[in-house]
Amino acid sequence: MGWSRKHLLGLEDVGRDEITTILDTASKFREVLDRPVKKVPTFRGITVVNLFFEASTRTRMSFELAEKRLSADVMNFSASTSSLKKGETLRDTARNIEAMKVDMVVMRHPSPGAPHFLTNHIDASIINAGDGPHEHPTQALLDLFTMRENVGDLQGKRVTIVGDIVHSRVARSDIWGLVTMGATVTLCGPKTFMPAEVEAMGVTVSHDIREATADADIVNILRIQRERQEGCFLPSLREYTDLFGIDSDRLAAMRPDVLIMHPGPINRGVELAPDVADGPRSVILDQVTNGVAVRMAVLYLLSRVRASERVDEPEILAEVTI
């Protein structure tokens, strides 16, 4: 098995074989999701807590569904960071939750490195479900899964990521995963949305949407946050749409078999026109479905490592077939 990690904190240092193992495992779970009874007994007796310090709908629901379909016991913890500022520290919150004998923690937090910090203070396996603008590895894995499902091996495939790269954890995880899998990555967006020295991550930067998407096999479009005008990142959403928005005219200039992706939630009419989002080249809803399978795979692989660390306990997981 090509997986030996206890935590999944990001894709930056995850290798090609490991990513392939996750995607292959996810394929098996993807079949489960099409069965009449969409549930396997793999996680019986395992407790997973979804520790969300930032608002999230789809990621939290996707994880919760993945956990339930593995038959895990699931707890949800949601807190705004402002309420935490009044008292308990992240470390104390996590240690208290762990004291309830939790096996795995799925964590969303606005501070980059927050899950890394927690690995030093609790024993549970930790899955990063987004840490500020840093990483969102399961989103990138579901993107890779969806891409592979549609275009096959990603080696040499041209992927263009459009939008607010500097604030995007999805972009960072996508870049690491795509570069590792051998894809050619172009970033497109205004200069103010490009992180410093991002080319050193192995990508090309363009500020011309037609040029950046003309030969792309895949165009992944990021959400534009409405509040970015305030930080002087954008003059207006209208100007962004004029320069970088994907509409049917721009789609028509792309390859006919181009794949249109978006991590959601979509700002319809801003970064993506409704007819393109709902059109035949869009795989946006497939991404959502695949997200559950990919998260089941990640939970499963991490739990096996965790079980193998505990030699005093019978290895119940290895014998369960999925």
Add this chain to the structure above:
Amino acid sequence: MKRMILRGGRVIDPASNTDATLDVLIADGAIAEIGSSIDAADATEIDVSGLVVAPGLVDIHVHLREPGREDEETIASGTHAAVHGGVTTVAAMPNTEPAIDDPSWVEYVRARGREATVHPIAAITMGREGKTLTGMAELEAAGAVAFSDDGCSVLSANVMRRALEYASMVGRPVIAHCEDPALVGHGVMHEGLASTRAGLRPIPAAAEEVMVARDIILAADTGARLHIAHVSTAGSVELVRRAKADGVPVTCETCPHYFSLTDDDVRSYDTSLRVNPPLRTSADVVAIMEGLADGTIDAIASDHAPHSLEEKQVEFDAAPPGMIGLETLLPVTLTHLVHSGAMTLPAALGLLTSGPARALDIPGGTLEVGVQADIVVFDPNTEWTVGADWFRSKSRNSPFVGRTLTGRVRMTISRGRIVFEEESHDEGCSGGGCGSGNAERDELAVNV
């Protein structure tokens, strides 16, 4: 007071270009004689052969946290830590609670320096709010050696210009903390590839450099003495280099972490690495070393900034900026400047003694006959690993915990008294408990 003689050490006094094997005779709290084979039969003999004898270090940028945050450091604990690091003179920053903007607080801080000499720095503006000037003349009369709103820049160029004019009348320098708050924003680390990878909010080098440039222009305009605190970027070094060439009355300091650590280290999210200005790139480290070597940078200061464990044991961007540094000032400098081959030992010591003393025009930093006997004795070659329990500071927020450094303080003499001595100097001694000398002993004959 009994006389004491340090026998046979390598005496390095950068101020007088001394570097030779000599004896140092201490009497009545002062340096009585420096020479070869001094005959002093009545003096307590201390064999320091194989060790370096240098002026007690002068650290012109420390935060002692008293008044206000005595849980993190006090003037007593801070000076106790200072002498553990061979530092016998400190200049204490005024960003306490309340700020040091009143003569009574200046006297309070100055009087509480026990083992090391404490020179208070007073605020530039009342409450460090950047609005109205402090009573610089009465603060100077009470003992303030410089003025600074350290922790933040004086935002208004007009207030800064008036402060420079007024301080120059009082005859004391203004120390500028150069960071433009708008460019810093909510940033927590240097902007570059490392911040892009870490996803942490970035602070561009320009945030420091625009303020360095502004304050140099104001110093040129007013003719007032400006000292720039914690220079960290290649651009700032170049700005100061050009200003000095143009005859602007500017001095500057850097800190050990700006020539020993980089922004790439911050990718560990270790909150002991969060500091303002932030750790820069390896190219900046090279530029800082060049600035130190060519005299652009006048001093190395620790920017000792204690923070409690509770405050630092949080998410990286929630942690307060700052690291302790008084006790690692010398070994980090020796390791990264001297043993790396970037500078000679006497030149590096000049940046820790006479350089900072000159920058703030304060006594100390020399071994001249007749001056107060402030002396550090150290082994420049011992390798050791910094243990978390080794520190005397009340706080533990050092990025050097667990790192191996070369060079170790063996004895510190302040005002003619031994205020620190290492109990044992076994070569195997590393970190842990072997650094805790006996602080309060007076003129004891010990072989170090």
